[in-house]
Amino acid sequence: AQDIAVCNVCGDGKEVGDPDAVFEFPGQPTVPCGLLESDGQTGMIPAEFCGFLPDLVDAQCDCVPIDFAPVFVLPPIVIHA
16 A cells, blocks of 8 residues: 655644635646645645645635634623522
8 A cells, every 4th residue: 555645735733724715826726725635635735746835825725723723702601590
């Protein structure tokens, strides 16, 4: 079995923040950022492209640190009996 080369399209430690955004690169078909990230995780992106992808993908796909999670602080709910 051949090893799958995982390509983190946003770079190490980052992930696509806007999967619905469209990534464009001259000479290639446009692709939603979420699909591009998925293709990278499943070894569909050749290693020779993976090295320079993060610089291109970062702004177009709103790359964010993987540990980033929006925190919603809800006010306490007071129940009067």
